[in-house]
Amino acid sequence: MIRLVIAAVVLLSGGPAAADLYVGAGTGIRVQKYAAGAGSVNTPVHSFVLGALWERWMFLGEVSQARYESGAGSVYVHRSETGALAWVRHAVTPSYWFSYVALGGGIRSSMVETGVAGATAENRGESEGVGAVALGLQSQVANSFNLGFELRSLSELEAGTEPWFETMARLFYQF
Amino acid sequence: MKLQFRRSFILGVLAATGLACAAKPPPGTALIQMPWPDSEGVYSLQAVAVPTLNNTKTMQGAAATIKIHAGPNGPQPEANFVVDGDGVLIPGDYLTLQMSVAYAHLEKLMFIEQRLGLDALLPRPRKITIEYPMYDESGAAVFDNAFYYPTWDSLVLLPYRRRELPITVNAGILAHEHFHAIFQHTLGSAPAAAELHGLEISWAELPSVSCGEDMKREVSARAVGKPAGRNAPMVILRALNEGLADFWGWYYTRDENFIAHSLPHAGPTRRVVSQLKTLPDEKFFEAISRVEDTRTLLTTAYCLGTYFSRFARRLADVEGADEVAGRLLRNLIRMRSQSQIKVKPDLVLSLFFASSSELTPSRCTMIKDFTAALTDSALSKACEVPQP
Numbered sequence: 001m002i003r004l005v006i007a008a009v010v011l012l013s014g015g016p017a018a019a020d021l022y023v024g025a026g027t028g029i030r031v032q033k034y035a036a037g038a039g040s041v042n043t044p045v046h047s048f049v050l051g052a053l054w055e056r057w058m059f060l061g062e063v064s065q066a067r068y069e070s071g072a073g074s075v076y077v078h079r080s081e082t083g084a085l086a087w088v089r090h091a092v093t094p095s096y097w098f099s100y101v102a103l104g105g106g107i108r109s110s111m112v113e114t115g116v117a118g119a120t121a122e123n124r125g126e127s128e129g130v131g132a133v134a135l136g137l138q139s140q141v142a143n144s145f146n147l148g149f150e151l152r153s154l155s156e157l158e159a160g161t162e163p164w165f166e167t168m169a170r171l172f173y174q175f
Numbered sequence: 176m177k178l179q180f181r182r183s184f185i186l187g188v189l190a191a192t193g194l195a196c197a198a199k200p201p202p203g204t205a206l207i208q209m210p211w212p213d214s215e216g217v218y219s220l221q222a223v224a225v226p227t228l229n230n231t232k233t234m235q236g237a238a239a240t241i242k243i244h245a246g247p248n249g250p251q252p253e254a255n256f257v258v259d260g261d262g263v264l265i266p267g268d269y270l271t272l273q274m275s276v277a278y279a280h281l282e283k284l285m286f287i288e289q290r291l292g293l294d295a296l297l298p299r300p301r302k303i304t305i306e307y308p309m310y311d312e313s314g315a316a317v318f319d320n321a322f323y324y325p326t327w328d329s330l331v332l333l334p335y336r337r338r339e340l341p342i343t344v345n346a347g348i349l350a351h352e353h354f355h356a357i358f359q360h361t362l363g364s365a366p367a368a369a370e371l372h373g374l375e376i377s378w379a380e381l382p383s384v385s386c387g388e389d390m391k392r393e394v395s396a397r398a399v400g401k402p403a404g405r406n407a408p409m410v411i412l413r414a415l416n417e418g419l420a421d422f423w424g425w426y427y428t429r430d431e432n433f434i435a436h437s438l439p440h441a442g443p444t445r446r447v448v449s450q451l452k453t454l455p456d457e458k459f460f461e462a463i464s465r466v467e468d469t470r471t472l473l474t475t476a477y478c479l480g481t482y483f484s485r486f487a488r489r490l491a492d493v494e495g496a497d498e499v500a501g502r503l504l505r506n507l508i509r510m511r512s513q514s515q516i517k518v519k520p521d522l523v524l525s526l527f528f529a530s531s532s533e534l535t536p537s538r539c540t541m542i543k544d545f546t547a548a549l550t551d552s553a554l555s556k557a558c559e560v561p562q563p
Contacts, residue, residue: 033253070269072334073341073437075210079257079267110257112265114220114272116210117340121220123208123265125257162253 022051022058022146026170030066033162043068045166056094060087062104074117083108083130097139102152104132129157138172146172205231207256207264207275210344216430218340222263225279231256231264234274238282239301241274247302247327270306273343277303277332280349284427291501296508297360301353302329305343309333319438321348323355325363330356340436347424347433354423358416361507362516362526386444386478391459397471398462406464406472408518413476415523418483419503421447425488426500445481449492451541452482456548460520483523486545490527493537502527521545521552531557 030043047064067080089102110125134152141147148170155163204226211221228236233251235241242249254274255267266272281301288294304327309317318336321343323329330352335341342348424433425447435442466472491499506526510516524542528534531554534542539558546552 068268072269073337073339075269075272075341075344077266077269077272110267112257112267114208114265116218116220116344119219121208123257123259123263125259125265 020053021175022049022053022060022172023175024049024051024146024148024170024172026148026150026168028150028166028168030164030166032164041068045168047168047170049170049172051172056091058087058089058091058100060089061085062087062106071115074115076113076115078113079110081108081110085130085132087132087134089134089136097137100136100138102132102134102136102150104130104134104152104154105157106130106132130154131157140174144174146174148172201226205264206262207231207266207279208259209266209272209276209279210340211276211279212346212428212430214429216347216428216432216436218344218436222261223275223279225275225282227282227285228278234278235300236278236282237300238285239278239299239303241278241303241305243270243274243305244308246304246307247329249304273305273332273341276344277305277330277349280346280427281330281353284350284353287427287500288504291497291504293501293504293508296504297356298328301356302327304329304331306334307331321352323352323359325359328356328359335437337437339439342437345433345437347428347430348437350427351420351424351434354420355416357423357504357507358419361504361511362412363416386481390475390478391455393471394459394462394466394475397468398465400465400467402461402464403467404464406466407460410463410472410476410479411460411518411520411522413473414479415483415526416480417477418480418523419487419526421445421480421484422487422491422503423500425484426491426496429496431488444478445484447481447484447488449488450485451489451544452485453547454482454520454545454549455479457520457550482545486523486541487527489541490538493541499527519551520549521554524552524554528554531560534558 026047026049028045028047030045031040032043033040043066045064045066047062049060049062051058051060062083062085064083064085065080067078069076069078071077083106085104085106087102087104089100091098091100093099106129107127108130109127112123112125114121114123132152132154134150136148136150138146138148150168150170152166152168153163154166155161204224205228206222206224208220208222210218211223212218225236227238228234230236232254234254240247241252243252252270252274254271256264256271257267259265266275281303285294285299285301288296311317318334319342320333322331324331330349332343335343421434425431431447432442434445463472463475466475487499487503503526506529509529510525516522524546528538534554534557542555542558546555549555
């Protein structure tokens with residue numbers, strides 16, 4: 001039975017081929033609506049990924065972190081968000097710079113540190129499901145190194161809140 | 176230094192201070208972690224129950240509607256909460272925290288009016304604008320201020336740029352501004368008083384002043400113009416508005432120094448202490464009518480306001496804060512329908528004693544001390560007549 005499944009996967013993926021493994025790190029900007037009427041905020045976001053490329057398909061696991069700081073006087077609110085997402089992406093135009101579309105899903109959790117007049121509290125939020133879509137470009141820029149640019153939209157699954165957007169530049173190392 | 180977060184569940188209708196009463200909230204009530212004061216004026220992070228908040232996304236409920244950066248017709252805000260393991264809403268940014276605190280205090284102030292049997296005093300939900308961008312005549316942005324804007328019937332809170340407690344988080348200042356709405360809807364809209372509005376410079380801009388002999392000297396030195404018939408009533412009315420708003424800030428928080436947490440320069444002058452100050456004599460008020468400088472008139476109004484706030488505080492200490500606060504609101508409502516109001520220096524007495532039949536010996540002692548320098552105080556004279 002297992003042999004049959006493996007055979008089917010190999011057949012569907014275009015024949016026997018070893019997957020290329022990647023590790024990457026990225027940085028970007030998150031643009032999120034901030035209390036409507038007050039515009040939006042840009043927050044730096046950083047990510048670390050592990051990926052496996054198989055023909056036109058790439059499977060990635062990503063951990064990202066964004067931190068937003070706000071406050072006035074003796075009051076502040078610092079929120080950091082950690083996300084863990086799994087992505088499946090498909091190369092649309094396989095060329096030197098190949099474009100791709102991607103679908104992702106996972107969870108994120110927030111840690112909020114609040115301070116007032118010297119007293120502080122740290123609160124961890126419950127984890128929330130997150131769905132995502134992305135468009136990107138990637139290319140091999142040097143031996144074993146790939147550079148990629150991605151634009152993506154993410155949204156909480158449960159609360160149905162407005163999506164937020166991220167741009168991400170990544171450098172991959174191919175093993 | 177990190178202090179231990181104290182989580183207590185603060186319920187709406189509050190016992191002694193209007194602010195602190197631990198109880199388990201009813202199911203479905205939003206619990207929001209926010210800076211909240213104790214009666215010593217110490218702010219800590221607490222989980223506050225906000226039972227009338229219907230929508231934690233747009234921050235709407237029976238007590239208030241909130242806008243950010245815009246007036247009442249601005250777009251709906253969108254709050255950003257993180258829910259912790261206990262179901263407590265944690266504001267995820269400073270704007271959400273400000274919205275939460277402002278809503279919660281406006282709700283508790285509503286509960287106080289309900290408790291005093293005066294829940295129909297103001298139209299509700301009340302309107303609040305947060306982080307409103309405002310510019311002075313030179314085009315420079317104005318910060319660190321709050322005011323009640325009658326045209327919108329709204330509290331307007333400007334961005335805070337000092338290092339102390341933001342005004343939006345200051346319970347006493349929110350109560351102070353809320354009282355201006357009460358004043359506007361009662362005595363301020365009385366036919367006899369409506370024409371006396373003026374002196375619209377904002378209080379937080381005023382320098383630190385000494386309000387005793389300095390005030391009298393300043394008025395005397397600047398009393399050089401022709402007598403302007405409106406000046407003295409205008410100053411008295413503004414002083415009543417400000418002084419009683421300070422009293423309301425104290426009544427809500429029981430913190431006599433609540434202003435200083437956000438605006439330290441105003442603290443010493445405006446402190447709502449239980450110490451009676453004798454009103455200046457009639458010559459002082461006659462001199463006010465000859466002052467042309469608006470800034471002096473306004474400073475005088477604020478200084479005079481402390482006479483009124485401290486009289487109210489003293490009375491509250493003797494007779495009970497709830498009793499005195501209720502009497503104040505009821506007399507303000509009574510005056511709203513009066514076609515004639517004599518705006519005299521001792522008008523404040525009419526806001527606590529509706530008739531001479533309410534004059535007890537202990538009240539008369541206070542009134543006499545308060546009006547000792549005035550020769551024409553009706554209630555003081557009534558105290559001379561033996562009460563049945």
